[in-house]
Amino acid sequence: xxxxxxxxxxxxxxxxxxxxxxxxxxxxxxxxxxxxxxxxxxxxxxxxxxxxxxxxxxxxxxxxxxxxxxxxxxxxxxxxxxxxxxxxxxxxxxxxxxxxxxxxxxxxxxxxxxxxxxxxxxxxxxxxxxxxxxxxxxxxxxxxxxxxxxxxxxxxxxxxxxxxxxxxxxxxxxxxxxxxxxxxx
Amino acid sequence: xxxxxxxxxxxxxxxxxxxxxxxxxxxxxxxxxxxxxxxxxxxxxxxxxxxxxxxxxxxxxxxxxxxxxxxxxxxxxxxxxxxxxxxxxxxxxxxxxxxxxxxxxxxxxxxxxxxxxxxxxxxxxxxxxxxxxxxxxxxxxxxxxxxxxxxxxxxxxxxxxxxxxxxxxxxxxxxxxxxxxxxxxxxxxxxxxxxxxxxxx
Numbered sequence: 034x035x036x037x038x039x040x041x042x043x044x045x046x047x048x049x050x051x052x053x054x055x056x057x058x059x060x061x062x063x064x065x066x067x068x069x070x071x072x073x074x075x076x077x078x079x080x081x082x083x084x085x086x087x088x089x090x091x092x093x094x095x096x097x098x099x100x101x102x103x104x105x106x107x108x109x110x111x112x113x114x115x116x117x118x119x120x121x122x123x124x125x126x127x128x129x130x131x132x133x134x135x136x137x138x139x140x141x142x143x144x145x146x147x148x149x150x151x152x153x154x155x156x157x158x159x160x161x162x163x164x165x166x167x168x169x170x171x172x173x174x175x176x177x178x179x180x181x182x183x184x185x186x187x188x189x190x191x192x193x194x195x196x197x198x199x200x201x202x203x204x205x206x207x208x209x210x211x212x213x214x215x216x217x218x
Numbered sequence: 219x220x221x222x223x224x225x226x227x228x229x230x231x232x233x234x235x236x237x238x239x240x241x242x243x244x245x246x247x248x249x250x251x252x253x254x255x256x257x258x259x260x261x262x263x264x265x266x267x268x269x270x271x272x273x274x275x276x277x278x279x280x281x282x283x284x285x286x287x288x289x290x291x292x293x294x295x296x297x298x299x300x301x302x303x304x305x306x307x308x309x310x311x312x313x314x315x316x317x318x319x320x321x322x323x324x325x326x327x328x329x330x331x332x333x334x335x336x337x338x339x340x341x342x343x344x345x346x347x348x349x350x351x352x353x354x355x356x357x358x359x360x361x362x363x364x365x366x367x368x369x370x371x372x373x374x375x376x377x378x379x380x381x382x383x384x385x386x387x388x389x390x391x392x393x394x395x396x397x398x399x400x401x402x403x404x405x406x407x408x409x410x411x412x413x414x415x416x417x418x419x
Contacts, residue, residue, distance in 0.1 A: 040397070040401065041394070041397045043397070044393070044396050044397035044400055044401075045393060045397075047400075048371070048378070048396075050378060050393070071412075072404070075404050075408070075411040075412060076400055076404055076411075078411040079400070079403060079404050079407055079411045080372050080400070082349065082353055082407075082410075082411070083353070083357075083368070083372040083373050084372060084373065084375070086350065086353065086373060088253045088256075088257045089253070089256050089257050089260045089266065089269070090253070090256075091252060091253075091256055091270060091273065092270070095270050095273075095274075096252075098274065099248075099273065099274045099277055099278075100245075100248075102274060102278060103244070103277065103278065103281050106278060106281060106282065
């Protein structure tokens with residue numbers, strides 16, 4: 034195993050968090066690797082220094098200030114209200130947390146899901162095609178012979194004898210309303 | 219059972235007494251834990267006055283919200299968690315206010331060192347003071363995430379489980395942050411700890 038592994042393990046060993054097997058491995062490695070042994074010794078000295086540092090103390094005046102603020106809070110109406118409401122506010126604190134708000138979002142979606150139909154837009158009515166001029170081709174002079182307006186429900190309807198300029202059939206007509214017929218030569 | 223374990227086992231009883239309205243119980247809770255709260259805040263912020271303000275805020279919060287503590291035997295971790303929330307808020311606000319300013323870390327640490335001076339042999343006191351100054355400066359230079367776990371474990375003596383509870387992370391994160399934080403600290407104090415290792419009997 035590499036020194037990198039023992040570097041991480043060193044901290045666990047220091048706190049007695051390593052398993053007996055890990056301890057055995059670590060001790061074996063330390064006996065072979067002087068660098069890891071030195072590092073572990075330094076960590077021991079360093080944590081010893083940290084543990085020996087004295088705790089800060091609070092000035093007596095400051096302690097008095099804290100206790101008087103606690104006393105004021107104990108007798109004040111707002112303080113009493115806060116203490117009464119604090120246990121009730123736990124669900125709101127949960128909702129204010131990130132996991133709580135995610136949970137609330139999913140619940141809200143679940144509750145609203147059956148009603149999403151009401152939120153959908155109204156179905157759009159079928160749009161009728163705009164009135165179109167129908168042109169009929171004839172072999173003689175280009176002149177208007179008739180102007181007709183009317184409706185037809187027959188999709189395949191076409192004027193009798195109609196043909197395209199190249200002699201083919203006129204395209205299928207899907208027109209419900211037409212105004213005039215032009216005849217071309 | 220150690221003294222600390224006994225105190226931990228007693229926390230649930232203490233909380234119950236406070237909630238029953240016993241006048242001395244809160245004072246007992248304060249005297250048992252104000253050093254922890256103050257020490258944690260002072261070491262993370264390097265500002266003793268700010269730490270005292272945070273200590274006041276934390277105990278006011280405890281006074282108001284103790285009834286919401288679901289597991290009274292985890293009082294210590296809960297206190298640390300409240301303190302850390304306040305510390306992080308103060309740190310964020312400090313960074314916002316003084317963005318772009320640069321201050322000497324040595325000056326800050328020496329001016330607001332949370333430790334008391336040592337008495338007795340002046341030369342020894344001088345060496346000890348210098349060692350503390352170096353230690354404080356190295357600790358202050360650690361990124362806050364690592365500093366938090368190092369202070370909680372190596373100075374305040376919390377267990378891994380309590381640290382995980384206090385910082386709201388899993389055990390793996392606690393272990394890795396602790397290993398990394400200690401390694402950074404060891405490197406910055408290399409000469410100091412090496413001389414300590416060599417003079418060790």
